[in-house]
Amino acid sequence: xxxxxxxxxxxxxxxxxxxxxxxxxxxxxxxxxxxxxxxxxxxxxxxxxxxxxxxxxxxxxxxxxxxxxxxxxxxxxxxxxxxxxxxxxxxxxxxxxxxxxxxxxxxxxxx
Numbered sequence: 001x002x003x004x005x006x007x008x009x010x011x012x013x014x015x016x017x018x019x020x021x022x023x024x025x026x027x028x029x030x031x032x033x034x035x036x037x038x039x040x041x042x043x044x045x046x047x048x049x050x051x052x053x054x055x056x057x058x059x060x061x062x063x064x065x066x067x068x069x070x071x072x073x074x075x076x077x078x079x080x081x082x083x084x085x086x087x088x089x090x091x092x093x094x095x096x097x098x099x100x101x102x103x104x105x106x107x108x109x110x111x
Contacts, residue, residue, distance in 0.1 A: 005060055008052040009105050015045040015052070016102045019094060029091035042094070043078050043085065049101075050075020064108050066101060 022041050026032035033039055053061075053071050061068045074093065078085055 001060070005056060006109070008055050009060075009109060011052040012049050013102060013105055015048045016098050019045045019098060023091075023094060029087040032091060033087035039087070042090065046078050046090075046093075047075050050079075060108075064104050066104050071101070 019042050022038045022045075023032055026035065026038065032042065050072050053068060053075070056068075
């Protein structure tokens with residue numbers, strides 16, 4: 001694995017950790033949405049995740065079993081429809097999809 005690929009994987013992990021920190025004071029999707037700074041920061045980190053994913057070579061994305069197209073697609077949804085992002089969908093994505101994303105990447109990096 002190249003240093004650049006490792007840096008992209010670490011950038012994804014960093015953004016996941018930031019998102020989890022940013023939502024730590026939110027009890028649900030509504031409270032996150034009402035906290036504009038945190039909400040915007042979370043969205044920006046999803047964009048960062050999507051950007052880093054788009055720079056990963058196929059050899060890595062084929063080895064790590066994750067829904068890469070959906071991850072890139074979520075980035076595109078946020079970037080191109082920023083004001084149309086559903087807070088409930090965002091909250092669900094954070095709580096259901098980020099833990100396995102983080103774990104799979106950590107497992108891959110530890111090999």
